[in-house]
Amino acid sequence: MADRRLQVFHAVAKHGSFTRAAEHLHMTQPAVTFQIKQLEEHFDTRLLDRGHGKISLTPAGELVLAYAERILGLSAELDSRVSELTDELAGQIKIGTSTTIAAYWLPHILEGFKRRYPRVLPRVVVGNSKLTEDAVAARDLDIGLIEIVTEQHAIERRSAARDELFVICSPDNPLAAFKSLRAKDLVGHPFIDRDPGNGIRQIADEFFEAAGIAGSEITLCAEIGSLATIKHLAAAGLGFAIASKRAIQRDLEDGRLVAIALEPRIYTPLEVILPRDKFRSRLITAFADFACEEFARMADRDSAA
Structure with missing residues (x-):
């Protein structure tokens, strides 16, 4: 109006x-x-x-x-x-999401939500977790689905679930012979890293820092924002990467990649974030609740599998 x-x-x-x-x-x-x-x-x-x-x-x-x-x-x-x-949710909702969530979690969330509320129009913007976080804080987005724990005061966060991270590489890579890998085991091996602002990159950096390994000790192969490209390069034998369990299931089944657990185990958080103190419609609240429930349900199913 x-x-x-x-x-x-x-x-x-x-x-x-x-x-x-x-x-x-x-x-x-x-x-x-x-x-x-x-x-x-x-x-x-x-x-x-x-x-x-x-x-x-x-x-x-x-x-x-x-x-x-x-x-x-x-x-x-x-x-x-x-x-x-009218007691029927309708209207537009602006959703921001990280690239991994967009590819491997969001399709199922949107499908379920649209079946329940067909008159809702989702508008989705895909970027890394930091870009999504900043857009929600600026109130350019109604809701965000990210893989970092935000500390911005302008944001309200809900921890929905978590997904374990693994080293991925080709079956011929020397790392494939390990049952688990510590940070020091990865030194000297080419590392295919994520782009700055990516949630998994942040977690990987913290994993190496906790083991006392400086960034200069990591043999960087490439920095890439596309997980599909990262998996392709890893499968081609150019190096190892770190990826979440849900994002690699099909590749493991097809034998293109192998996954090795990290020691200690590390996880990527699955967070639902909203602007703090902003008027919140029933639509936004309903989608936030639904996304949290679906994240938890899918994570529990993956863990059981």
Whole structure:
């Protein structure tokens, strides 16, 4: 119900770019420019300064942004409260998720939730855990599913479950002969690491640090954000990697990879995070509850297997 001009202005101000705002709103850039022009004509003042490739808010723009955030928040709350009166969850929910969760956990969570609430429209953004955490803290996302334990004050976290981490490598790799591996056993072997900000990378760093092994002692083979690429390189014999149990089950069954337990055992947390003190609709609460339940159910099933 909120004024479309305010929605567009809010997006431009938040993203600092007409182009990124257009992408976020699924609009053309000329359409975004037109909406901003109309809003400025309405207030008879300039709201944005455009110069040197950057966009900044004028004093009037700062004031309009403050009110726009309040108006848009109230509009979303109104829509949600009215839809809740029908006793059927509906509407859009913006979900952020890490790449591993997106590939191996989220499909089952979304399938179950959509079957229960078919009128809900999930919009999913995939990135590493740190990017997702920051987007939830900035309230650009309604909810996040990540693999790190956040300490940001702006975030409320729910620990849903955990997944054990293993060393993975090709069956021909010398490490494949071990029944378990300590950190010092991995020194000198090429390591295929995750990208900075990835939750599993953070846990792996802590595993080596706890054993007194400096980063300079690790033979780094590559830093890659794609788990599929990491598994491909490991299966091809280029090095070892560290991955969660659920992400490697099919590869183990096919014989492409072997998994060796770490000593001491380490786990990746599966966390559901929400903006703290933000108005929370029944839809967001229902999805958070459902995601926690599904994480726990799938983790228990994997452990039993």
